[in-house]
Amino acid sequence: MGAGRKTYTMNEGVPSSPTAANSSVSARNLRKSDLGGVIFGCKNYTMNECLSNQLFGLPAPHFSYVKNIGPGLPLFLFNYTDRKLHGIYESASTGQMNINPYGWTTDGSDRTSYPAQVRIRIQTQCKPLVENQFFPVIADNFYTPSHFWFELDHAQVAGLMSLFMSAPYSGPVVLPLSMSKTSNPSNTLPSARWQSTGSLGKASGSSVWVSTGDSGLEKNSKSFADIVTGNNKFETLLWDGENNDSGNSNKTSSSNNEDGDLNAPVSAWDCPDIDEANTNKEAMDNDEDMVLLKLRQLVYDRECSHLSVKDKDFSDDGCISNMIEDLLMDDEKSEEPLGSTAKFEEVRPKSSDIHSDLGQGNELRHVVEQLKISSVEQLQKFIALEKKQVDSDREIQQLKNRVRELEYQLGRSMPHIDETLNKSLDKLYLDPEELIFLIGGYDGISWLSSLDSYSPSRDIITSLSSMGSVRSYASAATLYGDIYIFGGGNGVLWYDTVERYNLKNNDWTRCPPLVRKKGSLAGAILQNKIFAIGGGDGVECFSDVEMFDPALGRWINYQPLLQKRFAPAAAELNGAVYAVGGFDGKDYLSSAERFDPREASWTRLQSMNTKRGCLSLAVLNEKLYALGGYDGTKMASSVEVFDPRTGSWIFGDSLNHSRGYGATAVLGDSIYAIGGLDGERILDVVDCYKEGLGWRVTNSKAIGKRCYLSAIVL
Secondary structure, three states: OOOOOOOOOOEEEOOOOOOOOOOOOOOOOOHHHHHHEEEEEOHHHHHHHHHHHHHHEEEEHHHHOOOOOOOEEEEEEEEEEOOOEEEEEEEOOEEEEOOOOOOOOOOOOOOOOOOOOEEEEOOOOOOOOHHHHHHOOOOEEEEOOOOOOOOOEEHHHHHHHHHHOOOOOOOOOOOOOOOOOHHOOOOOOEEHHHHEOOOOOOOOOOOOEEEEEHHHHHEEOHHHHHHHHHOOOEEEOOOOOOOOOOHHHOOOOOOOOOOOOOOEEOOOOOOOHHHHHHHHHOOOHHHHHHHHHHHHHHHHHHHHHOOOOOOOOOHHHHHHHHEEEEHHOOOHHHHOOOOOOHHHHHHOOOOOHHHHHHHHHHHHHHHHHHHHHHHHHHHHHHHHHHHHHHHHHHHHHHHHHHHHHHHHHHHHHHOOOOHHHHHHHHHHOOOOOOEEEEEEEEEEOEEEEEEEEEEOOOOEEEEEEOOOOOEOOEEEEOOOOEEEEEEOEOOOOOOOOEEEEEEOOOEEEOOOOOOOOOOOOEEEOOOOOEEEEEOOOOEEEEOEEEEEEEOEEEEEOOOHHHHHHOEEEEEOHHHHHHHHOOOOOEOOOEEEEEEEOOOOEEEOOOOOOOOEEEOOEEEEEOEEEEEEOOOOEEEEOOOEEEEEEOEEEEEEEOOOOOOOOEEEEEOOEEEEOOOOOOOOOOOEEEEEOOOOEEEEEEOOOOOOEOOOEEEEEO
C-alpha cells in the first residue's frame, strides 16, 4: 500500500451524472488510427433533436476520443429508452467542444451537459438493431451488463455495418429523381409530397436537383441538408401511395408549394450528369422512361467507380430495389395498379418500345441484385481480413516486447557488451519517470521476493534484483533515490528487517531493523525521514510510529497514533503525514488523523463515510484518495476524497473492481490501483484514474495475479 508521488494538473469541472451516457468509465482510449467509429447516446425525448439538428453529443469526459473524430467517420446512435442502435450515420465535421453550447436543454437558457459534439449526416438508412443483435459484435466493450464503451475499432464497425446492411430500411420509398409536375399531365400517378419522418435524409456537400415546374430540372448549389431542414424537422421526399390529389399534383408555382419556403420537392439523390439529363428531358414522355434513364445512369456510375468495399456507399442498393419493386412491378403486387385500367392506359406510351423498356428494367433490376450480393460478399471478406489484421498486429507487438525484454536481460547478463548498449537498454526499461516498482506479495501460489519495474504505457514488466527474503504485508518508501522496504512477513513469521534497493547498482542492502516485528503497516516520507506507522504482529494491533533518520542510522520510537491501527494507509501531503482507516482489534475504522511536525502531535480529522481496513491512499492534485478496503463485511469499491482546504471527505468515482490488500501508485496525472483481493479472488487487473474522466480498466496483461504487495514510484 505505497503512497504515490504528489502531482499537479489543471482540470475543468465536468458533469458527473449525464442523462444518457455513462462517464464513470468513459473510454477505451483508442489511438486515432485505431478508432473505426463512435456510438453516441440519446433517449426518446432527445433523439428527434439529435437528428433534426444533425448534431450528436456526449458529456465532456468523452471528448478524449470525440476529438479524434474526423469527417466521414462512421457513427451510430444508441437509444437508452428502448436500447436500440440506429445507423448508419457519418461525421460531417471534426469532433469539437460546444458546437451548440445550449443543446438538449429545456429552453436553451442552460449550458449543455453534452458539449463533446460532432455534426452528422446519414450514410445509409437502415432498420435499428436490438441489443441481442449488436451485442456479439461489441461484446468486448461491455464493462457492465448494461453499459459499454462508445469507442469502436475498425473490426467492430465493419461488423455493425454488415448487420445494418442485412436489414435495410423498408419504409416509404425515396424517389431517385425529383419529378417535374408537368411530366405527368394525366395525373394518374400518386402525387409526390413532403412529409416529416423524424429521420435523416442523405446529406452531402454535393449539388442536388430540384423540379421547378415548367422549367424542368435545375441544379441547386445548396446541400441536401440545407434545403430540406426547416423548423428543426427533417423533411424527406416520400412516395405517398395513398395521397392521389390531382389538384395538388398540378400545382407548379413555388408559392403554392405545400412547404412555402421550398420551391419544389428535392431528391435525396444527386443527379450524375446534368447535360445528359437536360438533353433527354424532352424525350421523357412518362415517368417510366425517367426511372429507366436514372437506373441506366446509376448502373453506369457503379461499374465505373471501382470503389473498394471499405469506401463503397451501399445506400443505393436498398433504394434502387425498393424503387424497382414499387414503380416497375406494381402490376404484380396490386390488384389495380395505378388506380384504374383507364388511367393506366392514358399513362402507358402507345409505342411498342415500352415492352422493350420494361424488359431492360428487369435486366437492370437483375444487375442491381447481383451487385447487392457481390457487395455483401466483399464486405464479409473485408471483416474477416480486418479481424486477422488485428490479431496479427497484437501478436507482432507481443513478439516485439518479448524480443526487447530478452535483449535487455542479455545485456544485463553479459558485462562485456558495449556500455552504450547497456545505457540505452537501461533508459528504455528503467526510466523512473515512466515506471512503477512492484515489491513482493503473493500470486496465489508462492510468496514473492521479487522486485519488478512496470511500464503502464507499454504494459511491460521487467524483473530486477530480488530481495534477500520473501516479503508480503510490508510497506515501502523512497528516500534519496533509493527504495526502502520494511516489516511484513512470509505468511508465517513477521519481520523487523529492512532492505534498501539502489537502482543504479541493481542490488539490495540490509539496513538497521525496526524496533519490533510487525506487518500490515503503513509508510510515509516526511522531511527526509521514513515513518513506519501502525501495523501488528498477528496478536496485537499497534499504535506505534517508528522513524528512521539516515543521519542517526537507526529506527526510534516516535509520537504514537491516537488509536491502534492494523492495516491502515498513510501518505504525506503539504508537509504533514495522514493516517486513515485500519483495524483496532475490535472494529474496522473510518477515523483519520494527521501529524504536523510543527505541532509535534497527531490531530484527529473528520472521519471517512465508510469503515476501511487494508485500503490504499494516494495523493493527486493536493487531495487524498482513499481507495477500496474491507468494511467489516466485504471488500469495497468506493473511493473517498479528502481536501485539506475543506477538511471533509466526499465520495468520488468508484473503482471498477472491489479490492483490498492491493497496491496504489501515482504516475503523472493518473492513479493506478494494482492487484489485490476481491473477497477470496486474487485480482489481475489494473484500474487507472484521471481526474474528470473517472476510472477505466487498462488492458494490462503483464502483471498477472498479485496481492499483499507494495508499490512505489521514484
